[in-house]
Amino acid sequence: MKTSIDIGTDTAGQGVRIDVQELLATRLLVQGNSGSGKSHLLRRILEESAELVQQIVIDPEGDFVTLADAYSHVVINGGDYNEREIAAMGARIREHRASIILSLESLDIEAQMTCAAAFLNALFDAPREHWFPVLVVVDEAQMFAPSVAGDVADNVRRASLGAMTNLMCRGRKRGLAGAIATQRLAKLAKNVAAEASNFLMGRTFLDIDMARAADLLGMERRQAETIRDLERGHFLGLGPAISRRPIAVRIGSTQTSTRMGTHGLMPLPQAGGEDMRSMLFTELEAPAQPRFFPPEPEPVAASEVLERIAASEGLHEDVDAPPVLDILEAVEEAEQGDAVVIATLQDMLSDPDCAFQPESFLYQDFSVRCRMQKLKKVPLDLAAFRRRFALAKGGVFDPAEPRWREMLAVADRLPHDMFAPFLQIARAAMEGEPCPDDEILGRAYGSRSPGRIRRLVEYMEKQGVIVVRADFGGRRSIGIPELGLSTEAE
The missing domain is CATH 3.40.50.300 (P-loop containing nucleotide triphosphate hydrolases)
Incomplete structure (x- = not known):
């Protein structure tokens, strides 16, 4: 040989x-x-x-x-x-x-x-x-x-x-x-x-x-x-x-060469000053990435709701029940209250410093805003507000939406104060976006300390809720095993 x-x-x-x-x-x-x-x-x-x-x-x-x-x-x-x-x-x-x-x-x-x-x-x-x-x-x-x-x-x-x-x-x-x-x-x-x-x-x-x-x-x-x-x-x-x-x-010579080849002199481009400026400074808009969500259930017509209520009245004639109009009024008031809650949370979170305020101060602000919307009573007590506000910081303003069901089931394994950073990660994974950085997670968690954010991510990983992967380029991606999803590397 x-x-x-x-x-x-x-x-x-x-x-x-x-x-x-x-x-x-x-x-x-x-x-x-x-x-x-x-x-x-x-x-x-x-x-x-x-x-x-x-x-x-x-x-x-x-x-x-x-x-x-x-x-x-x-x-x-x-x-x-x-x-x-x-x-x-x-x-x-x-x-x-x-x-x-x-x-x-x-x-x-x-x-x-x-x-x-x-x-x-x-x-x-x-x-x-x-x-x-x-x-x-x-x-x-x-x-x-x-x-x-x-x-x-x-x-x-x-x-x-x-x-x-x-x-x-x-x-x-x-x-x-x-x-x-x-x-x-x-x-x-x-x-x-x-x-x-x-x-x-x-x-x-x-x-x-x-x-x-x-x-x-x-x-x-x-x-x-x-x-x-x-x-x-x-x-x-x-x-x-x-x-x-x-x-x-x-x-001697070689059969292959580098991707760039040899560096030699070559003619400069013939583009004029305005053409070159246009090529250098024209803003290019990246095409929006399509988002895929599970199909939502079809809405039920009001007439069908009335028929169902009437049918239930016939089955329970011996039970004292409120009139149909009272039920519809209560349903309408609940829907109005939920719409006010969502709008109020969105308005509160438009202030970037809101996430770092004490919960007692935030709940007082929330109560005042709701009364200004002419609600008869504040829709949420302090415990319910704490949960809804944490979900809102994670980008989930309406937890009743079916597309959030599996994600919220996983989040329930964590303390309420960790809902927001987890939901930021889960939403990025669902939408195929890069992994949120420490600044975004810190705003969701209500902390500006990098050390606390690292400990937060480590805790969620120890609970088996997430899996963190970092390559040698320093880019981090986070997977959620129960959902079978992972963020893009960032």
Whole structure:
């Protein structure tokens, strides 16, 4: 079986090959400034070895996702999953020997490091029976194994650096062969870089990076200047899988390319000033999303109600009952009172500070408003008002509507003060909208404290009413198992 791949030609035009079997045992370090051709070199190695070995690519910029168009790679968008799901995928990947591209381009740097650490640790912790050989390519490795503390949290940096150290130092016995690329050796942790035995050094300009590259290649300091003069796509190679002496390599062409292609000059658009202004500043209205509600029962005609009442009178002639007109008057008064309650609650909640007022003050305000509507008595006592006001803050002004029935049955498992934030979440799930943020939930709960809102959400999750899911992009979605619904990620 062929175990070597062709990566390019030397100065004499002879082919330069990498022994993949040896590479798996000795690892690879690629270095070069931005624009030196590192990604092109990694793509050439991946394409040539795609049929020989399982491949896993940690891709912070989404440069390598196009490999899936020509080869059997599966693209995983890290921003769509949480840490537990990423770890579970890592274990399955080792078991099924799938070639994977983990794209992290949608995440910020901290989330990228956290996601990569969880993924690499899952690969490393796979059971012994799944220790199959795999080439693990990490582009922009200085991000995941920084030499000094940066702007990220210290626990995030330690976790990411630990995962990269495990890959390069202890991964060989577990079948993991690291091939890492960095723009600057000075930014890459030394204990990570030192574990590689094969090197491909591209163009670099800073003296400290040239000196370190020359040392790794076994060159004298005065020869380090040649590294500055390398052209794009040209590298100096050394190592047991490449050559026993430093060799100049011109990397060959690739079958695939990045989604953006190469960045070259192109003509500017011909649109005039007014046309360009129109294109930039014209407001585009997003089409309204259709809302789906369960069908409501057909209204019953007044004549049919009278017939039913008359029929009931015939069945109970021996029982003293109020006249039909008195019943209809009571029904009409109740309907009028409910309409006033709904209108009053809507009017009260039009004030954004209303949700933060004491309940006693709110009930007094409610009573005054009802009397101003010429009601004979206040339709709700304090306990009933507390419940209706909580429902109204959650967007449910008429709890008798059939579409709210199942949602209110779930809400009844919670204290009344939690009705409003739960209903905000449930309504967003029913209508296919993004998950309400902490500010919206805080207004519904009557609190401006972020800590209380977090504890509120945790309590509802412990009660089994909701299930919270957060991806590495920081977007939160909340599911309601009993309703079979979930909000969109936000």
